[in-house]
Amino acid sequence: MKKIKQPYLLCFFIALMLFPFMQPINTSAERAPLADISTLATVSSVEADGGFLEPVTDWFGSVGDSIENTIDGVEETVKGIVNYIGELIGTVDEAISSFSSGNTYSSDGVEEIQEKVNQADDLLKKIGIKPKSGEKIVYRVLPDKQDISEGIKARRPDRNMSIAGHVRNGSKENFKGSQFISTTKSFDVALDNARYDINNDRKPQDLRIVRIDLNKVTNKYYDLTDPEIQEKYLVTKAGKPFQMVRNYANSSQEVLVEKFIPKEAFELIGRPSEFMN
Amino acid sequence: MDQLTLLEHFIESEINLLVKLRMGNGMDEKEYENMKRSFSLLIEQWSDKDSIPQDAVQSVMEVCGELYNFSRNYSGEESERIRDAAANISTLRQKGLACDQISDKAKEKVMSSLMEQMEKGGGFFEKLQQGKGLDEEQFEEILEELTTIDDKIFFWDTMPKPLVRILISLYEMDLFVYKYEDEFQDQVEADKIYDAYERFFDLIVG
Numbered sequence: 289m290k291k292i293k294q295p296y297l298l299c300f301f302i303a304l305m306l307f308p309f310m311q312p313i314n315t316s317a318e319r320a321p322l323a324d325i326s327t328l329a330t331v332s333s334v335e336a337d338g339g340f341l342e343p344v345t346d347w348f349g350s351v352g353d354s355i356e357n358t359i360d361g362v363e364e365t366v367k368g369i370v371n372y373i374g375e376l377i378g379t380v381d382e383a384i385s386s387f388s389s390g391n392t393y394s395s396d397g398v399e400e401i402q403e404k405v406n407q408a409d410d411l412l413k414k415i416g417i418k419p420k421s422g423e424k425i426v427y428r429v430l431p432d433k434q435d436i437s438e439g440i441k442a443r444r445p446d447r448n449m450s451i452a453g454h455v456r457n458g459s460k461e462n463f464k465g466s467q468f469i470s471t472t473k474s475f476d477v478a479l480d481n482a483r484y485d486i487n488n489d490r491k492p493q494d495l496r497i498v499r500i501d502l503n504k505v506t507n508k509y510y511d512l513t514d515p516e517i518q519e520k521y522l523v524t525k526a527g528k529p530f531q532m533v534r535n536y537a538n539s540s541q542e543v544l545v546e547k548f549i550p551k552e553a554f555e556l557i558g559r560p561s562e563f564m565n
Numbered sequence: 566m567d568q569l570t571l572l573e574h575f576i577e578s579e580i581n582l583l584v585k586l587r588m589g590n591g592m593d594e595k596e597y598e599n600m601k602r603s604f605s606l607l608i609e610q611w612s613d614k615d616s617i618p619q620d621a622v623q624s625v626m627e628v629c630g631e632l633y634n635f636s637r638n639y640s641g642e643e644s645e646r647i648r649d650a651a652a653n654i655s656t657l658r659q660k661g662l663a664c665d666q667i668s669d670k671a672k673e674k675v676m677s678s679l680m681e682q683m684e685k686g687g688g689f690f691e692k693l694q695q696g697k698g699l700d701e702e703q704f705e706e707i708l709e710e711l712t713t714i715d716d717k718i719f720f721w722d723t724m725p726k727p728l729v730r731i732l733i734s735l736y737e738m739d740l741f742v743y744k745y746e747d748e749f750q751d752q753v754e755a756d757k758i759y760d761a762y763e764r765f766f767d768l769i770v771g
Contacts, residue, residue, distance in 0.1 A: 460739070461743075462759055489638070489643070524771055532583060532623070535584050536587055539584045
């Protein structure tokens with residue numbers, strides 16, 4: 289009986305462990321380029337996840353409690369740093385394979401995964417990016433010349449550029465700036481952009497990252513991964529999804545803030561060379 | 566394979582390719598080959614028609630400009646590979662859109678004024694190409710005309726090929742910025758062109 293149940297237990301456990309790693313909106317939007325497919329997939333996947341998690345966690349009962357507690361504690365943070373944790377634990381795929389390939393996965397696997405999650409959690413605490421309760425955190429990589437002593441200013445606050453225009457043109461060499469300030473919900477994206485110049489052949493660099501609490505941002509901001517925001521701002525003239533721009537925004541987990549971020553709303557994390565060592 | 570499936574494949578591979586380039590992950594050859602294959606088949610299907618499906622217009626319009634722009638974010642062979650990809654798709658696209666006839670007289674009527682504006686004074690883009698700079702007055706007229714008809718043309722089921730070609734030229738106007746900066750060393754004109762491009766871009770966004 290125990291042997292029969294073990295694979296099921298394992299499957300549910302993996303699903304539970306991977307839940308925080310899933311970003312259904314992003315994934316579905318990237319895989320479904322056409323308008324109607326994307327919208328449907330997004331809605332259905334979110335609903336399915338919500339319905340799926342509940343019975344699984346109930347079913348696990350006391351066995352899963354300790355794992356759940358760990359996950360609850362890191363869930364918010366992990367959402368934004370999925371790949372980074374992947375790196376820390378030797379990629380998520382490796383974690384899954386090490387978990388599923390062994391025959392003694394029941395207790396050893398749990399301990400191993402718990403240990404790795406704890407390691408990641410410790411590192412997040414160490415570098416000071418673990419969100420406190422109620423915080424809505426995004427990150428921004430600062431160009432070396434940018435002075436943030438008075439806050440973070442948009443390059444061209446006087447412009448009246450469309451949101452889609454900013455996303456489409458922001459990574460181009462000849463971009464002249466806009467009234468928006470780009471930030472990302474993903475620490476992994478911020479870290480990558482801080483370490484490598486993705487607009488210049490991924491040349492190594494070491495730029496500062498700031499951690500911004502959107503609750504303290506006084507101007508309007510737009511979470512471009514939010515399907516409602518996408519429906520409103522990332523559409524073509526014909527009212528259809530502007531899929532290329534949506535996928536750009538999804539891949540970089542982009543949140544745009546209008547014109548200015550007050551200094552009270554952010555704290556400097558530092559350069560990767562400072563907190564990675 | 567039917568047109569809708571091909572179109573889905575084309576758009577999906579196009580977007581996957583572009584997203585990877587934008588994230589600094591380089592040229593995904595597999596996605597590029599998928600995109601080229603599906604686009605070639607689409608071009609074949611469109612060869613005896615004078616218009617293309619509206620659902621294809623956005624991707625057809627954006628793909629080469631995006632590729633070229635991203636090629637500038639890379640160097641050496643990687644940059645060349647992306648630029649070659651842009652050139653190959655552009656050649657395919659030219660072949661697929663080479664048709665001056667418009668069988669739908671109602672659509673022709675809607676477009677006629679815009680086409681006249683484009684051709685005025687020796688051609689808006691011809692002048693730009695020759696280094697004569699942005700004809701601001703002509704651009705304003707073109708934009709005004711587009712604003713007048715955009716609630717019609719973007720809602721047609723199919724768009725005549727000559728109109729698609731005009732939209733492509735306007736969408737790729739930002740590539741002239743490099744030409745004016747690098748070749749003509751004229752930053753003032755380059756900035757004007759960039760501003761004009763942004764205004765056009767905002768017009769095609771909902």
